[in-house]
Amino acid sequence: xxxIKSLEELKRVREEALAKKQMKAASGNIQVIVAxxxxxxxxxxxxxxxxVLNYIETENxxxxxxxxxxxxxxxxxxxxxxxxxxxxxxxTYGKVNAKVAVQIMKxxxxxxxxxxDHVLPI
Amino acid sequence: xxxxxSHVLVCVDPECLEKGAHEVVDAxxxxxxxxxxIDEIQVLETSRIGSCSSxxxxxxxxxxxxxxxxxxxxxxxxxxxxFLKGRIIEKFREVHKPIVDEELGPLRPKExxxxxxxxxxxxxxNIEDYLAVDGYQALGKVIGEMTPEQVIDEVLKSGLxxxxxxxxxxxxxxxxxxxxQDDPKYMxxxxxxxxPGAFMNRRVLEGDPxxxxxxxxxxxxxxxxxxxxxxxxxxxxLAVETLNVAIAQAREFGFLGKNILGxxxxxxLEVRVGAGAFVCGEETALMASIMGQRGEPRPRPPFPSVKGxxxxxxxxxNVETYANVPQIILRGADWYSSMGTxxxxxxxxxxxxxxxxxxxxxxxxxxxxxxxxxxDVAGGIKDGKNFKAxxxxxxxxxxxxxxxxxxxxxxxxxxxxxxxMGSGGLVVMDESSCxxxxxxxxxxxxxxxxxxxxxxxxxGTRRILELLEKICDGKGExxxxxxxxxxxxxxxxxxxxxxxxxxxxxxxxxxKNFRAEYEAHIYEKHCPAKVCRSLIRFEIQAxxxxxxxxxxxxCPVEAxxxxxxxxxxIDLNKCIRCGICMQVCNFNAVSVLx
Amino acid sequence: xxxxxxxxxxKTVVQQAIxxxxxxxxxxxxxxxxxxxxxxxxxAEAIREVKRQLVYPGDGTFVxxxxxxxxxxxxxxxxxxxxxxxxxxxxxxxxxxxxxxxxIWDALRETLALENGETTADDKWTLLTTSCIGLCSVxxxxxxxxxxxxxxxxxxxxxxxxxxx
Numbered sequence: 001x002x003x004i005k006s007l008e009e010l011k012r013v014r015e016e017a018l019a020k021k022q023m024k025a026a027s028g029n030i031q032v033i034v035a036x037x038x039x040x041x042x043x044x045x046x047x048x049x050x051x052v053l054n055y056i057e058t059e060n061x062x063x064x065x066x067x068x069x070x071x072x073x074x075x076x077x078x079x080x081x082x083x084x085x086x087x088x089x090x091x092t093y094g095k096v097n098a099k100v101a102v103q104i105m106k107x108x109x110x111x112x113x114x115x116x117d118h119v120l121p122i
Numbered sequence: 123x124x125x126x127x128s129h130v131l132v133c134v135d136p137e138c139l140e141k142g143a144h145e146v147v148d149a150x151x152x153x154x155x156x157x158x159x160i161d162e163i164q165v166l167e168t169s170r171i172g173s174c175s176s177x178x179x180x181x182x183x184x185x186x187x188x189x190x191x192x193x194x195x196x197x198x199x200x201x202x203x204x205f206l207k208g209r210i211i212e213k214f215r216e217v218h219k220p221i222v223d224e225e226l227g228p229l230r231p232k233e234x235x236x237x238x239x240x241x242x243x244x245x246x247x248n249i250e251d252y253l254a255v256d257g258y259q260a261l262g263k264v265i266g267e268m269t270p271e272q273v274i275d276e277v278l279k280s281g282l283x284x285x286x287x288x289x290x291x292x293x294x295x296x297x298x299x300x301x302x303q304d305d306p307k308y309m310x311x312x313x314x315x316x317x318p319g320a321f322m323n324r325r326v327l328e329g330d331p332x333x334x335x336x337x338x339x340x341x342x343x344x345x346x347x348x349x350x351x352x353x354x355x356x357x358x359x360l361a362v363e364t365l366n367v368a369i370a371q372a373r374e375f376g377f378l379g380k381n382i383l384g385x386x387x388x389x390x391l392e393v394r395v396g397a398g399a400f401v402c403g404e405e406t407a408l409m410a411s412i413m414g415q416r417g418e419p420r421p422r423p424p425f426p427s428v429k430g431x432x433x434x435x436x437x438x439x440n441v442e443t444y445a446n447v448p449q450i451i452l453r454g455a456d457w458y459s460s461m462g463t464x465x466x467x468x469x470x471x472x473x474x475x476x477x478x479x480x481x482x483x484x485x486x487x488x489x490x491x492x493x494x495x496x497x498d499v500a501g502g503i504k505d506g507k508n509f510k511a512x513x514x515x516x517x518x519x520x521x522x523x524x525x526x527x528x529x530x531x532x533x534x535x536x537x538x539x540x541x542x543m544g545s546g547g548l549v550v551m552d553e554s555s556c557x558x559x560x561x562x563x564x565x566x567x568x569x570x571x572x573x574x575x576x577x578x579x580x581x582g583t584r585r586i587l588e589l590l591e592k593i594c595d596g597k598g599e600x601x602x603x604x605x606x607x608x609x610x611x612x613x614x615x616x617x618x619x620x621x622x623x624x625x626x627x628x629x630x631x632x633x634k635n636f637r638a639e640y641e642a643h644i645y646e647k648h649c650p651a652k653v654c655r656s657l658i659r660f661e662i663q664a665x666x667x668x669x670x671x672x673x674x675x676x677c678p679v680e681a682x683x684x685x686x687x688x689x690x691x692i693d694l695n696k697c698i699r700c701g702i703c704m705q706v707c708n709f710n711a712v713s714v715l716x
Numbered sequence: 717x718x719x720x721x722x723x724x725x726x727k728t729v730v731q732q733a734i735x736x737x738x739x740x741x742x743x744x745x746x747x748x749x750x751x752x753x754x755x756x757x758x759x760a761e762a763i764r765e766v767k768r769q770l771v772y773p774g775d776g777t778f779v780x781x782x783x784x785x786x787x788x789x790x791x792x793x794x795x796x797x798x799x800x801x802x803x804x805x806x807x808x809x810x811x812x813x814x815x816x817x818x819x820i821w822d823a824l825r826e827t828l829a830l831e832n833g834e835t836t837a838d839d840k841w842t843l844l845t846t847s848c849i850g851l852c853s854v855x856x857x858x859x860x861x862x863x864x865x866x867x868x869x870x871x872x873x874x875x876x877x878x879x880x881x
Binding site for chain 3: 318324356357358394398399473481564701
Binding site: 001002003004005006007010011013014016017018019020021022023035037038039041067068069070071072073074075076 | 129131181183230238241242243244245246247248250251253254256257258259262265266321324325328329330358360361374375376377379381383384480481482483484
């Protein structure tokens with residue numbers, strides 16, 4: 001990325017970033033987002049993340065993007081994991097340990113059915 | 123996967139469908155086939171591109187052009203103009219409006235998120251995520267349309283005050299730093315968030331580092347600074363890492379460095395990591411630490427805005443103050459000052475901890491009451507217990523009671539009540555907390571963190587702590603309360619910096635609001651909350667005890683005796699009052715008395 | 717990992733730290749932090765070495781041992797005494813205290829038979845308290861080396877300690 005040298009370029013870069021963001025939703029991709037703030041990590045988010053990545057590898061899943069985000073502000077529910085399928089609304093799960101993560105991957109990411117027990121009301 | 127040079131997203135929400143979205147999609151497909159473009163351009167159905175009020179709506183990427191009100195009949199024209207000739211059709215184009223309030227979806231009741239708007243929403247390690255939510259647009263606006271004076275004026279008008287706790291108007295500080303005739307000038311960001319229980323800055327640094335960086339760049343433009351330091355505490359390794367990644371990305375995109383956005387404005391930034399000293403949150407100590415010295419405060423004036431890092435003018439604000447700035451620039455001072463009270467504008471983040479059902483980090487408009495925060499936002503007191511006290515403002519803040527719960531929260535109201543805003547820590551205590559123990563606790567903290575430079579703080583805090591320990595130990599005597607009051611007064615008045623001046627506040631406020639508890643400890647040798655070990659005893663209630671022997675097995679000093687299936691007994695001479703028996707009992711047969 | 721540092725190692729560590737952070741005055745704390753991280757603490761020899769190596773080209777020595785020791789003793793994260801192979805840092809601040817931190821602290825002291833600041837005879841563990849690490853909402857919290865543990869219960873402690881066998 002060459003440095004932005006004008007306001008027009010800045011505008012274009014923003015549009016591109018927006019486009020990329022909307023593309024993620026539009027192309028039917030699945031995003032799995034793990035909250036990896038320090039509070040999340042202390043509550044075991046690294047294990048959750050590992051478990052998600054492992055599952056994707058062993059099941060050979062494609063079209064699933066795993067990303068991270070900061071603390072979402074419900075620390076008592078950490079580790080927190082979110083699933084976004086295509087342009088559907090984001091589903092946020094609380095207290096997702098490695099085991100629950102596997103269940104979510106199986107039932108929600110692969111099966112399309114959210115795991116009611118762990119969904120947070122936000 | 124085939125490669126498309128362009129993607130067209132057509133909204134198929136009910137409203138757009140009614141206006142013929144499907145027909146548009148079909149017409150597009152047909153026209154693209156007819157023009158031989160179907161392998162280059164992909165048509166996708168999606169939802170919620172805009173408000174759907176002037177549908178059908180569509181987005182064309184990579185240009186990111188938003189078209190509205192197009193019908194199937196317009197499609198051949200669109201394909202010819204846009205995809206064959208590469209011209210944007212202005213008459214159908216919808217110009218983007220800035221993000222509006224309802225998109226800052228509150229996570230909890232009564233929350234309004236300005237500083238935390240992106241935390242948990244974007245990937246902090248990816249600058250494009252920030253750009254997609256209007257990141258660095260405020261910087262563009264400032265550089266393209268505003269003079270430094272206009273920027274300062276806007277911040278001044280917004281009413282933004284220092285979120286580090288002192289509440290000095292940010293715009294005023296910027297103006298002072300700008301006026302000083304000296305070169306170079308520095309921007310300093312205080313990210314040495316040391317107050318126990320306060321972690322809102324950590325969340326911003328870890329979750330949305332670019333908002334702080336953008337705020338600092340805008341500030342640098344306004345005051346005329348060319349270099350900046352973010353002083354982050356070493357206890358936040360992830361925040362340091364995130365900041366370093368963000369700074370590198372900002373540099374790559376040309377938001378930091380020489381000739382920012384093609385102008386002659388230069389500014390760069392580095393993270394300085396602390397090494398574990400609470401007092402470095404004090405601005406003069408912080409700057410000493412940046413310069414490689416012991417983090418000891420010095421008397422002010424001169425203030426950092428005049429003589430700061432390397433004796434040059436240095437504008438020091440904290441993380442939250444800077445993170446507010448891009449939003450103030452984008453949405454305007456009037457929007458920001460529409461929230462809050464007469465003298466405290468905008469929102470404030472608080473870290474709510476202690477005995478509440480939903481602890482965590484919140485952002486609320488100034489002027490909200492403590493009651494609303496504790497009971498509505500944080501879900502009330504845990505385990506059905508009763509509210510007893512709330513300590514605001516960190517370890518040097520006061521403990522407030524039931525009677526203060528309905529105060530509108532602003533800088534002045536809190537200081538009138540005998541506490542302070544501080545950086546925004548809120549520790550909520552239920553009836554099981556002993557206020558003398560709490561005061562001792564905070565004193566232990568400030569005493570340990572005293573840097574030792576001035577005598578009132580170094581010695582005075584130690585003497586206060588000794589008195590409190592004596593009282594908790596059941597050895598308090600008549601006259602101790604008065605001695606405490608005297609000491610607190612002297613330490614407050616004579617200490618060099620905010621640490622010593624504030625250290626006695628928890629003691630002063632608990633003496634004022636919970637004096638009876640001190641008196642009970644001293645005169646009746648009784649701890650009403652049943653916390654202070656020397657003043658309590660554990661007893662096994664014979665009727666409820668099943669004789670399961672769990673407590674006896676777990677007692678570290680073998681003070682519990684009794685036969686299986688017979689009521690057990692605690693030998694008070696051996697008992698060290700650790701409370702393990704009470705924790706392990708499955709039948710609630712152990713009670714604590716005072 | 718934190719065996720007593722040998723002289724040649726100290727030399728290299730100091731040299732690398734200076735190369736990384738530069739010769740400026742403002743590099744002193746980063747250099748000491750780097751040494752502390754590499755050796756587990758800052759031995760007296762390392763302070764001498766920093767003084768020896770930190771010279772302005774052409775300008776002679778510009779930092780005294782006293783100044784360096786002053787920094788090392790002022791900042792909590794810099795240690796002037798050797799520490800165990802694993803350092804446990806327990807947060808004993810108010811937010812963790814009110815959610816049951818005391819019981820965890822007692823259990824740690826009891827299990828390791830250590831008081832604050834002490835190291836076990838086999839040099840395996842050092843027990844310390846730490847300033848607030850901002851994880852209050854998942855308190856009680858403890859750190860073992862760089863690993864964070866939140867929502868700690870007394871029952872978990874043996875398990876956590878065992879994982880560092």
